[in-house]
Amino acid sequence: GDSVTQMEGPVTLSEEAFLTINCTYTATGYPSLFWYVQYPGEGLQLLLKATKADDKGSNKGFEATYRKETTSFHLEKGSVQVSDSAVYFCALSEPGGSYIPTFGRGTSLIVHP
Amino acid sequence: KAGVTQTPRYLIKTRGQQVTLSCSPISGHRSVSWYQQTPGQGLQFLFEYFSETQRNKGNFPGRFSGRQFSNSRSEMNVSTLELGDSALYLCASSPIAGTPGSEQFFGPGTRLTVL
Numbered sequence: 001g002d003s004v005t006q007m008e009g010p011v012t013l014s015e016e017a018f019l020t021i022n023c024t025y026t027a028t029g030y031p032s033l034f035w036y037v038q039y040p041g042e043g044l045q046l047l048l049k050a051t052k053a054d055d056k057g058s059n060k061g062f063e064a065t066y067r068k069e070t071t072s073f074h075l076e077k078g079s080v081q082v083s084d085s086a087v088y089f090c091a092l093s094e095p096g097g098s099y100i101p102t103f104g105r106g107t108s109l110i111v112h113p
Numbered sequence: 114k115a116g117v118t119q120t121p122r123y124l125i126k127t128r129g130q131q132v133t134l135s136c137s138p139i140s141g142h143r144s145v146s147w148y149q150q151t152p153g154q155g156l157q158f159l160f161e162y163f164s165e166t167q168r169n170k171g172n173f174p175g176r177f178s179g180r181q182f183s184n185s186r187s188e189m190n191v192s193t194l195e196l197g198d199s200a201l202y203l204c205a206s207s208p209i210a211g212t213p214g215s216e217q218f219f220g221p222g223t224r225l226t227v228l
Contacts, residue, residue: 034216043117043203043219044156089156093215100146100169101217105155 023090138206
C-alpha cells in the first residue's frame with residue numbers, strides 16, 4: 001500500500017538557518033504530493049503541493065520538488081523564523097482510488113531566536 | 114468564507130462512556146473526513162463521508178462510527194470509551210471527493226481526554 005516516510009524530529013534550528021525536512025513515498029501510481037503544517041493548538045493547513053513529476057510547490061518561502069526518480073518531496077526553506085515552529089506533515093493522494101491522503105508521521109520543527 | 118468548525122473543542126469523559134463530536138464543513142464542501150491524532154500513532158484516518166454515505170473507512174473498531182447529514186455536517190461517535198481513545202480528533206472537508214490534487218481543509222480539532 002501507499003506510505004510516506006518523514007525524518008524523525010524534532011528538528012531544532014536557530015533563526016535564519018536553512019531547513020530541510022526529508023520525505024520519501026511509496027505509491028503504485030502517480031500521486032499528488034502535499035506538505036501540511038500544524039501550528040500549536042490548531043488543525044493542519046496546506047502549505048504547498050505538487051501534482052506531477054518535476055513540479056515545484058512553493059509558499060511562504062518554503063519549497064518542495066516532486067522527484068519521481070527518487071520518490072521524494074523534501075521540504076526546504078532558506079531562512080527559518082521563530083514563527084515557523086510547527087509540525088510538518090508530508091502526504092500523498094493517489095488517483096484512481098479513494099483520494100484519501102496518506103500522511104507521514106509528522107516532523108516537529110523548533111526554531112530558536 | 115467560514116472555515117471548518119468543530120465542537121466541542123475540549124471534552125473530558127470517563128471510561129465506558131460514549132461521546133459525540135460534531136463537524137461543520139466549509140460551505141459547499143461535500144466530503145468530510147475524520148482523523149485521530151496521537152503522539153504515538155500520528156495521524157490516523159477514521160472514515161470519510163460524501164453525500165451522506167460512508168465512502169472510506171480506516172482500521173478502527175466498530176466502537177467508532179459516524180454519519181453525515183444532508184447539509185454535509187458530520188458527527189462521529191465513540192462508544193464504550195477506553196483510555197487509549199484520548200486523542201485530538203480532526204475533521205477535514207474537501208470540495209469534491211475524488212479530485213486529483215484536491216486539498217483537505219482541517220478544523221482545529223476536538224481534544225478528548227478519557228479518565
